[in-house]
Amino acid sequence: MAYAVNIRRSITNLPLAPYPAHCELAANDHRFNLELATIYANQCLSEYAEVLHAALDLPKHNVQLDAERSGKSPAIALNLNAALDSDYELIIGVDTVSLTGRDETQMFYGVQTLIQLAQSLGPYLPTLEIRDTARCKYRGLHLDVSRHFYPVDNVKRVLDLMAMHKLNHFHWHLVDDQGWRLEIDAFPDLVKTGSHRPGTVTKHTLDRDNELDNTPHRGFYTKQDIRDIVAYAKARHITVIPEIDLPGHSSALLTAYPVLACHNAPTPPRVQTHFGIFTQVLCNRESTFTFLETLFTELAVLFPGPYVHIGGDEVKKTHWDSCPDCQQVLRDRALSNSEALHGYFIQRVTKILANLNKRAICWDDVLDSDNLDQSVKIMSWLGEEKACDALTRGHDVIMTQSKLYFDFYQSLSIDEPFAIHGHAPLKEVYNYDPLEHSDTIQGVQANVWTEYIDTMPKLEYALLPRLAALAEIAWTPKSQQSWTAFRQRIPALLERYEKLGYHAADSVFVPQFNVLDRGTGYLRVALHSEFPQLPIYFTSDGTRPTEGSSAYQQPLLITEPTLLHAGCFSTDNKPASGVVPLFVFPHHAMGCKVVAKDSALNLIEIDHLNQLTNGLPQQGVRFQHAQWALFEALDSFHIDLDLRTTQTFSTISVGFDGALGRSLYFPVSVTVHGSQNEQDWKVLGQLQPSQPTGRWALSSAEHTYRFLRFSVDNRQTIYSFEDARDIIPPLYVDEITVT
Known part of the structure; x- marks a missing residue:
């Protein structure tokens, strides 16, 4: 498709990603004609001349090696200069392009810049000077090939994308519970044995209907493939970092060699x-480390880079x-607890x-x-505090926070491909500063976990154009970064991806809802687009908008349940984009105080309780954890509401399901009580399930109360594949409405 965004491409904002540290255009309209150009380079730069x-x-x-320039035809001259102040320098004149790199790696990056200019601007390039230097030493991309295997050609395609964006470390997640590759x-x-599984869960792994497809999934890389x-x-100029995740995430390894497990x-x-x-998990007995020494000795020959990633994450220590x-x-070893035992395990592998x-x-x-x-070099994914802790303890740190998880949704559109959860839109990726806490941080990396990304088109969709934003925060000086300028380049970037045959996401064009304020019986909702020149159309009857729908012009005042x-x-x-939904439901309990209590009526801490009365049920909306209150490992609990004043109502409902892409667990029953004083409670009745909305409701004659209590019975069990035993199912609770 053509990205028909009516933006004039200002030549002062070149269609490059990452953007150079310094770019100065000549004050003229002269152009260099690439079609007539001859490339001149020394023999040592022949491969870069051939790439170009x-x-x-x-x-x-039109490639001349170790030759003097002849004639007056346009020339592209490639040279090395170890004394260069910048990483590379690109000067485009009327009849000469001079590309100089401080070394061969920087020459390669300069070639990528010149190629990007040619691909987007065509054969006639503006006269300019670029002097460029990378911001971060480490600029990485992680790819999980265990959950879904990607053949050699697919991996090479990812490496091509990395090269285009000047990324220099490929973190290759080769093994996990779902396959050894x-x-x-x-x-x-x-x-x-370890590279094969008999099937894959068809929906979200934590859903109530998580059936298998019964389609065998297999694949591994031979040693020749690795080479x-x-x-x-x-x-x-990309370093490959293999990851052998230990001591957890080891199901595939232990299936092949069960002797390494705890007996x-x-x-x-x-x-x-x-x-x-x-x-x-792997056992800490000595034979395990003997096995790992043999394994890593063989692996070290295959991967000449200086690093091996050994995971160390998400280790359940139950067996230990x-x-x-x-x-x-x-x-x-005089270790104090299982955490110290974890450290001991990592210490032993580090020495190997x-x-x-x-x-x-x-x-x-x-x-x-x-x-x-x-x-040990630390990859920080659990929050900024962990990164600061690692720096304080003297570790080198690479930032790879959740905003850089490219398996998360790019927008909340109903048209987005199914994803694990989370929301990492392009703007948040771009506005993330990996060096905010310290200039000593080594760099930044985006992660792609492939639980729900099983084809190359889906993988490309997850990567693009977020990879361009990652590249820019890793390469371009912070002072030169600008979301406004980057946003203006997006149409050109998308056109280039399409021209090169990549499947890029257009999620950046999806509009966003914003609740401006709430009051008695209403919510006021605004719509926003990163591209204000694009008209926004909306509907309020649950249908997809068309060019014949209402054009958005001003905030919407919503006074009754409405699916926008x-x-x-x-x-x-x-x-120009997918469609984004928002369910708006003004009601008596909106904005009221919510508390959670256990079966003995003791207060318990539950995240996101305030979301239960924000007037935004999640029915028909992309599932996001932060919009739901999660009650885990509780066979019964209570949710109490203070309506602030005595209210008269006849219908009460609670959401337990209904979000797009998920099928969540239901409770056994929910009993509703009313009170005027929080001491004397009267049973009003039981909520009844309403399919397919996922909301449980109670409709009756009018009641008049200030306080409501929802007593949830969750005395049931499900089989947990993670824990290999029966557990109490987790209950996600959505908006509580009172009308």
């Missing part, structure tokens, strides 16, 4: 068909706590890697132990 030649689609004879000669069962990909990455595990290991955090071997290690001249990288979960070797849908349209009245 192929991208510009020049005639074969790396051939190791010493342990053939790792791929013979091929590592070489391909090297040619693009007290109640169920045998298996390659997991569901997603989550499982109890299967009752494992005789682990408890013996704990006593022998150090003996192989490799440095360990771990997720910041490992900071919970106080016996962590300072040489809105979408941006291009200037020729064609849809």
